[in-house]
Amino acid sequence: MKRIRTEDAVGHVLCHDMTQIIPGVSKGPRFRKGHVVTEEDIPVLLSMGKENLFVWEMEPGMVHENDAAERLAALCGRENMTWSETKEGKIELKSAIEGVFLVDSARLFAVNSIDELMIATRRGGGTVHPGDKLAGTRVIPLIIREEKLRQAEQAAGSAPLLSVRPFVRRTAAVITTGSEVAKGRIPDSFTPVVERKLAAFGIRMTEHILVEDGQENVLTAIEQMKRRPVDMVLCTGGMSVDPDDSTPGAIKASGADIVTYGAPVLPGAMFLLGYYGDGRPVMGLPGCVMYAKATIFDLVLPRIAADVRLEKRDFVAFGEGGLCLGCESCTYPHCGFGR
Ligand SMILES: Nc1nc2c(c(=O)[nH]1)N[C@H]1C(S)=C(S)[C@@H](COP(=O)(O)OP(=O)(O)OC[C@H]3O[C@@H](n4cnc5c(N)ncnc54)[C@H](O)[C@@H]3O)O[C@H]1N2
Numbered sequence: 421m422k423r424i425r426t427e428d429a430v431g432h433v434l435c436h437d438m439t440q441i442i443p444g445v446s447k448g449p450r451f452r453k454g455h456v457v458t459e460e461d462i463p464v465l466l467s468m469g470k471e472n473l474f475v476w477e478m479e480p481g482m483v484h485e486n487d488a489a490e491r492l493a494a495l496c497g498r499e500n501m502t503w504s505e506t507k508e509g510k511i512e513l514k515s516a517i518e519g520v521f522l523v524d525s526a527r528l529f530a531v532n533s534i535d536e537l538m539i540a541t542r543r544g545g546g547t548v549h550p551g552d553k554l555a556g557t558r559v560i561p562l563i564i565r566e567e568k569l570r571q572a573e574q575a576a577g578s579a580p581l582l583s584v585r586p587f588v589r590r591t592a593a594v595i596t597t598g599s600e601v602a603k604g605r606i607p608d609s610f611t612p613v614v615e616r617k618l619a620a621f622g623i624r625m626t627e628h629i630l631v632e633d634g635q636e637n638v639l640t641a642i643e644q645m646k647r648r649p650v651d652m653v654l655c656t657g658g659m660s661v662d663p664d665d666s667t668p669g670a671i672k673a674s675g676a677d678i679v680t681y682g683a684p685v686l687p688g689a690m691f692l693l694g695y696y697g698d699g700r701p702v703m704g705l706p707g708c709v710m711y712a713k714a715t716i717f718d719l720v721l722p723r724i725a726a727d728v729r730l731e732k733r734d735f736v737a738f739g740e741g742g743l744c745l746g747c748e749s750c751t752y753p754h755c756g757f758g759r
Pocket residue numbers: 596597598600601606607608609610611656657658659660661662665688689690705706707708709710
């Protein structure tokens with residue numbers, strides 16, 4: 421910080437707010453802390469009685485907070501996002517589309533480990549709508565060393581830290597397993613739940629089949645459904661330890677590359693996800709998906725719908741927060757489940 425003559429202040433950064441009082445008209449900050457003094461400001465400052473100013477020394481190698489915020493926002497990404505104007509050293513990013521919001525957590529962690537700057541985002545993996553806030557960036561001091569920004573850019577790497585991907589999968593085949601349902605002993609109350617959950621992402625159930633228990637039966641149904649022009653295959657029921665539970669074995673036998681059978685999520689421990697060679701996902705949905713308000717199916721569906729390939733580590737990461745607290749009135753996704 422240094423004291424300089426107002427006439428010499430063009431291009432310098434003010435260290436504090438400057439109040440202007442025009443009797444009977446206005447009283448308030450005429451210039452904000454952080455403002456970069458322009459030629460036109462000089463007569464105004466002089467009229468406010470400011471013949472000298474306290475300014476930050478804009479030495480080479482220092483960056484103003486507004487320019488720094490833009491450098492940080494650039495690390496976040498632009499595609500399918502809107503940027504607010506830079507105000508008081510902050511930029512807010514919002515979604516321009518409906519889709520799934522993704523965060524590269526490890527690289528975001530690395531950037532935020534650097535002092536004097538920050539990027540805060542909403543949790544990744546969930547659905548966002550146009551206008552939803554995604555992230556905000558700013559630096560902590562009014563001016564920051566260029567070197568710090570370079571460190572952040574290095575930690576972030578070349579790919580954007582954040583992305584929003586539109587929902588692109590449109591159709592699903594549902595295979596409802598269980599002799600009690602296939603034989604009509606009880607009504608099928610699982611399929612309507614699955615249809616409703618898919619519909620929230622614009623996915624239609626274009627194929628549906630009921631099959632009796634038994635690995636051969638389920639396998640035959642899966643093979644039949646795989647040949648149809650559907651974007652994903654879903655099997656309901658038969659996912660646990662009962663001798664008649666043969667869905668996981670049938671999915672494996674159908675040639676899927678299994679990402680996970682089992683996940684650190686309750687409800688949803690018995691969930692299975694695999695992919696066929698052509699990239700289409702196949703899932704085994706345990707009984708809890710039918711009766712619980714929110715389950716692992718809700719946690720993975722945004723990414724499945726956006727054709728973002730899930731890996732084993734994505735499931736491992738669910739463990740902390742993967743326990744649904746079973747609140748009397750469910751507020752999912754506005755709760756800690758899966759976060
Ligand atoms: N000893 C253990 N028991 C259970 C375990 C376990 O680890 N050890 N896991 C539990 C968990 S967690 C879940 S979730 C369920 C998984 O159930 P399944 O996916 O195997 O479901 P089913 O056994 O096929 O059915 C359970 C229940 O739901 C009824 N059902 C199934 N499909 C339909 C349908 N389409 N419409 C209406 N009702 C349906 C079925 O009749 C059964 O009553 O396992 C726990 N048990």
